[in-house]
Amino acid sequence: MKRLFLIVGMVILILGIASCDSSNDVLSHGVGTLSVGLSATPSFSSKTRAINEDEYRNADNYTVEIQEVGGDMLYNDLYRNMPMSFDVEAGKTYTVKAFYGENVDAGFDKLYMEGNQQFTISNGEQKNLVLSCRPANVKVTVEYTDDFLKYYSDCTVSLQTSHIVVPFVMNMNADANKEAYLKADATGETITILVDGFKDKSGNLVDMGGALTTTKNVTPKTHVTITVGPEVITVGTGEASFDVSVDTSTEDKDINIEIPEEYWPGNAN
Numbered sequence: 001m002k003r004l005f006l007i008v009g010m011v012i013l014i015l016g017i018a019s020c021d022s023s024n025d026v027l028s029h030g031v032g033t034l035s036v037g038l039s040a041t042p043s044f045s046s047k048t049r050a051i052n053e054d055e056y057r058n059a060d061n062y063t064v065e066i067q068e069v070g071g072d073m074l075y076n077d078l079y080r081n082m083p084m085s086f087d088v089e090a091g092k093t094y095t096v097k098a099f100y101g102e103n104v105d106a107g108f109d110k111l112y113m114e115g116n117q118q119f120t121i122s123n124g125e126q127k128n129l130v131l132s133c134r135p136a137n138v139k140v141t142v143e144y145t146d147d148f149l150k151y152y153s154d155c156t157v158s159l160q161t162s163h164i165v166v167p168f169v170m171n172m173n174a175d176a177n178k179e180a181y182l183k184a185d186a187t188g189e190t191i192t193i194l195v196d197g198f199k200d201k202s203g204n205l206v207d208m209g210g211a212l213t214t215t216k217n218v219t220p221k222t223h224v225t226i227t228v229g230p231e232v233i234t235v236g237t238g239e240a241s242f243d244v245s246v247d248t249s250t251e252d253k254d255i256n257i258e259i260p261e262e263y264w265p266g267n268a269n
Contacts, residue, residue, distance in 0.1 A: 040113055
């Protein structure tokens with residue numbers, strides 16, 4: 001019985017010491033008060049076609065996470081449920097993150113919004129953070145010139161990034177007017193673009209000697225517009241080639257896929 005009392009006493013003593021250490025830690029650093037504001041700007045340079053932007057502008061739809069760096073999660077819930085302010089231990093570093101949408105590797109109409117910020121707080125400080133959420137992925141649309149549509153009835157654009165194992169396909173007919181969204185690292189992403197599957201007006205495959213391919217480096221919140229169309233150019237290597245022009249003056253990037261004249265229907269061997 002004495003041994004049992006001794007064990008129980010030791011457990012109580014250990015818990016008491018841990019509690020004192022925790023209390024002393026708070027006392028040594030103090031406490032500050034945190035309030036979080038949230039704004040969301042879902043638009044790219046051009047308006048999204050299939051996305052209800054009002055849903056993405058509504059801060060109440062966003063999930064907010066507040067976590068001590070390397071430590072506990074202090075808050076993980078919708079913004080609309082967040083208290084106006086709450087106390088946090090001073091002298092430590094925290095990360096606040098807000099997000100809305102599906103953070104998929106690639107998908108149609110899958111806009112993903114995110115904002116994050118790291119902060120510290122001093123004893124007695126009233127910290128008012130305003131977190132700005134913006135598109136965290138890349139939007140891709142494909143357009144076909146009138147000249148292309150005179151000769152071709154079908155075409156496929158395939159996209160690859162470091163996050164996409166199986167190429168993401170955008171077919172001219174099945175995916176007309178759709179917008180693709182690709183996951184992109186904050187530091188930048190390389191998109192590989194492959195264009196093939198050309199069919200003439202009779203539905204026959206047109207041999208291009210292989211897929212037309214190019215790569216482009218992009219960052220989140222970039223809108224890539226791929227324009228496919230024929231152009232008279234010289235093919236010196238005997239292989240299909242094409243020109244690519246990129247507009248870097250805005251966040252939109254235009255990529256022109258131009259098919260050599262010798263590969264137009266009626267000219268291909």
